[in-house]
Amino acid sequence: MRKEDLxxxxxxxxxxxxxxxxxxxxxxxxxxxxxxxxxxCALISTRTKDETTAMVxxxxxERIKSVEDLYLIDKDELSELLYPVGxxxxxxxxxxxxxKELKEKYNSKVPDKLEELLKLKGVGRKVANLVLAxxxxxxxxxxxxxxxxxxxxxxxxxxxKPEETERQLTKILPKKYWIEFNKLLxxxxxxxxxxxxxxxxxxxxxxxxxxxxxxxxTRAS
Ligand code: SF4
Numbered sequence: 001m002r003k004e005d006l007x008x009x010x011x012x013x014x015x016x017x018x019x020x021x022x023x024x025x026x027x028x029x030x031x032x033x034x035x036x037x038x039x040x041c042a043l044i045s046t047r048t049k050d051e052t053t054a055m056v057x058x059x060x061x062e063r064i065k066s067v068e069d070l071y072l073i074d075k076d077e078l079s080e081l082l083y084p085v086g087x088x089x090x091x092x093x094x095x096x097x098x099x100k101e102l103k104e105k106y107n108s109k110v111p112d113k114l115e116e117l118l119k120l121k122g123v124g125r126k127v128a129n130l131v132l133a134x135x136x137x138x139x140x141x142x143x144x145x146x147x148x149x150x151x152x153x154x155x156x157x158x159x160x161k162p163e164e165t166e167r168q169l170t171k172i173l174p175k176k177y178w179i180e181f182n183k184l185l186x187x188x189x190x191x192x193x194x195x196x197x198x199x200x201x202x203x204x205x206x207x208x209x210x211x212x213x214x215x216x217x218t219r220a221s
Pocket of ligand 1: 153154192193194198199200203204205206209210211213
């Protein structure tokens with residue numbers, strides 16, 4: 001994909017987006033506007049299917065409504081609430097540690113700086129950038145497995161690791177798209193540009209894509 005085609009491609013993805021399932025972190029951000037819930041949900045969502053994250057977040061946020069609630073809840077009860085998300089026991093430990101750090105160092109407020117977010121237990125660049133973008137509306141590119149896979153299929157980047165993808169995208173992608181880029185590509189990646197057997201024959205941006213299957217489909221049509 002040429003850099004010059006990005007405006008058109010993002011315009012098409014925006015138009016199609018309402019037909020797809022929005023990522024659960026975006027829905028929570030839209031519904032609550034609460035960076036704390038965005039952080040908790042983003043952490044839960046790593047290596048977990050969106051349906052499971054949605055189900056667990058609904059249950060969890062009926063019990064946990066603030067940093068104080070998370071600080072006070074018993075670790076075993078938290079683990080039970082998180083089951084069956086991936087690595088739920090580790091995530092319960094991370095969340096307890098995060099609640100302690102937020103309470104003791106940040107006046108129970110989620111920081112809005114990347115370097116501060118990265119100091120929190122279990123928070124990597126993916127979660128931190130998602131908190132900035134979805135929780136605070138600060139331009140940041142969250143590169144998860146969908147963004148990494150799809151931008152490589154487009155040949156917009158040529159990278160092996162998500163961190164490299166983030167670095168390259170910050171140079172290529174106009175800043176005005178940073179906040180929504182993850183949301184659009186996650187929904188697109190869950191519905192059309194799937195990890196295995198992407199649905200190139202019905203893809204609305206096929207003509208811009210460099211993936212071999214896309215080229216074959218474009219030639220055939
Ligand atoms: S054409 Fe295929 S590989 Fe390319 S973006 Fe669409 S679904 Fe993904």
